[in-house]
Amino acid sequence: MVSTPTRHPRRRPAARQHSGSRGSSRVNASGNPPADAIAARPERKGVLGAFGRMWRFLEGSDRQTSGSSYYMILGATLALTAIGLMMVLSASSVESIANAASTVEPTDEGAIVFDFFFKQSMYAVLGVVLMLVLSRLGPRVFKFLAWPGLGVAIVLLVLVLLIGENINGNQNWIRIGNQSLQPSEPAKLALALWCATVLERKRGLIRDWKHALIPVAPLGGVILLLVMLGGDLGTAIILGMIMAAALFFAGAPMKLFTLVGLLGIAGAFGAILLNSTRSTRIQAWLRLNCESATDPCFQTNQGLFALASGGWWGVGIGQSRQKWNWIPEAHNDFIFAIIGEEFGLIGTLVVIALFGILAVATLRVARRYTDPFVRILMGSILVWLIGQAFVNIGMVTGVLPVIGVPLPFISYGGSALTFTLAAVGVLLAFARRMPPAVPGTPGPAVSSNQTSASDK
Numbered sequence: 001m002v003s004t005p006t007r008h009p010r011r012r013p014a015a016r017q018h019s020g021s022r023g024s025s026r027v028n029a030s031g032n033p034p035a036d037a038i039a040a041r042p043e044r045k046g047v048l049g050a051f052g053r054m055w056r057f058l059e060g061s062d063r064q065t066s067g068s069s070y071y072m073i074l075g076a077t078l079a080l081t082a083i084g085l086m087m088v089l090s091a092s093s094v095e096s097i098a099n100a101a102s103t104v105e106p107t108d109e110g111a112i113v114f115d116f117f118f119k120q121s122m123y124a125v126l127g128v129v130l131m132l133v134l135s136r137l138g139p140r141v142f143k144f145l146a147w148p149g150l151g152v153a154i155v156l157l158v159l160v161l162l163i164g165e166n167i168n169g170n171q172n173w174i175r176i177g178n179q180s181l182q183p184s185e186p187a188k189l190a191l192a193l194w195c196a197t198v199l200e201r202k203r204g205l206i207r208d209w210k211h212a213l214i215p216v217a218p219l220g221g222v223i224l225l226l227v228m229l230g231g232d233l234g235t236a237i238i239l240g241m242i243m244a245a246a247l248f249f250a251g252a253p254m255k256l257f258t259l260v261g262l263l264g265i266a267g268a269f270g271a272i273l274l275n276s277t278r279s280t281r282i283q284a285w286l287r288l289n290c291e292s293a294t295d296p297c298f299q300t301n302q303g304l305f306a307l308a309s310g311g312w313w314g315v316g317i318g319q320s321r322q323k324w325n326w327i328p329e330a331h332n333d334f335i336f337a338i339i340g341e342e343f344g345l346i347g348t349l350v351v352i353a354l355f356g357i358l359a360v361a362t363l364r365v366a367r368r369y370t371d372p373f374v375r376i377l378m379g380s381i382l383v384w385l386i387g388q389a390f391v392n393i394g395m396v397t398g399v400l401p402v403i404g405v406p407l408p409f410i411s412y413g414g415s416a417l418t419f420t421l422a423a424v425g426v427l428l429a430f431a432r433r434m435p436p437a438v439p440g441t442p443g444p445a446v447s448s449n450q451t452s453a454s455d456k
Contacts, residue, residue: 070431072361076354077131077409077424081124083339083351084410084417085117090318091338092116092331092412116331116412123414127421134425135432139373142426146197149190150219156183157226169277170231170404182415184227184235188384189423191223191239195246196377203250203372212252216243217260233271233278234403238388240264245383249376278403285401302327303337303396307348314344331412333404336396351410355389365431374430381423 096115156174160183165173173180195216205211220243227236244257272278280296283289290297306322309315320341323330330338340348359382366378385408392407394400406413408420 067434069361069365069434070428072357073365073424073427073431076358076361077421078128080351080354080358080409081128081417081421083354084335084407085120085124086317087335087339087342087410088120088331088412089114089117090320090342091323091335093318094323094325095329095331119414120412120417123417124421127418130418131421131425131428134422135428137429138433139371139430142193142377142429143197143200143373146190146194149186150194150223153183153187153190154222154226156181157187157223157230159183161226161229164230172227172230172232172235179414182413184230184232184239185413185415185419187223187227188235188239188242189381189419189426191220192242192246192377192380192384192423193426195220195243195380196373199246199250199376200371200373206251207253209253209256212247212250212256216247228271231275232404233268233275234391234405237268237391237403238384238405241387242380242384245387246376246380249379250372281402285398299328299334300398300402303334304398306334306337306341307397310341310344310347312344312346314340314342314347317342333392333402333406333411334396335411336393336407339410352393355386359386361431362427365427365434368434368436369430378427378430381427384423385420 092115160172160174163174164171165175165180167173172182172184174183198216199206199212202211220239224236224239227239244260247256272282280289284296284300287297290301302322306320306327309321315321320330320338322341323338327334327337336348336351339351343350362378362382366375366382369375369378388405388408391400391403391405392411395402395405406416409417
């Protein structure tokens, strides 16, 4: 009697495959393996297994989300804000001492050094509180605030032209006691909310260019015109980017962007030619007038010197030499140069990486939604924050001309910091309610009907 050989208990039989499958297992109608087949796959061990488990924790599963996107957005925002406070303290100390020395009345030494830092910290606390409050709201409240917010923004921008304060040729601030408000900063958030609300209602007609532009172009153009009348071309460019992002995420036809882009470039050139200060900055960017007596290339050159002298690891916190009146108002638009000098290339890469984390986490949240309002609003805020950071860093490194755009979360400015943090609060509101994905599908998960529970 011949006995059959016994199979090793730990050895599994090889799966039989069809000749044309080339190693593929069962697939569903969408071309992806079914959920039970994915669950049956053996767990990898070692470094690859640990990386896979970490990535699943960050990405979440098909049934539920891990909540990591919420903490990535929140963590990156708080880290950038903390870096900003630290750098404002370091970059502004010299100017604070110089300003106090020029006053007649004696001033406490602690108040001299920490004047800008105290003000920025106060606005940071206000912004964090506003961020946490907005993170508890839902789409319905944001839609309700869209039209009133746009109206308040227009009124403030008109008031700044009537009773505003002119600083360095730009009339963008309203003085309230010993504090000042820059109305163009809340106008950015108001414009993003309003564009998302309007375009969401017209989602069935958005492929028609007339419906895509009206009323976004007329009323949005009013915001841009009021900011331009105040002399702030940089902020007007950021507002234009917010409008373009809203139209893009709403699904407007691409030929529309070509036409509007050409008109925007023509308008920007017209604004440059009609203003001597702007034309001088463009010439300085092209290195055409650096030999003149006024030396318009001075600020850009000093910023590059700061970045170069920082090397890999920097000269140390508080040890910047360029902030000693070599870079005018180093705690404002050119604070990235001070970061590069004191923390080196590594420090600048950390800041860029934090903005990258903020962008990736925001996109991960947005792709889970099919509600057009959520996608348009998150996309507009993302382009606002990341686009403004790109413009500022490009300006400091000489890639772009100097147009006076602050670095989000980091540059000194109470209005900018407060409403930038408020915009992050809107992102956190959607990240808290991020819906799960449909098993086996890589795309967005939930329809607008399924997300109605989070609309409260």
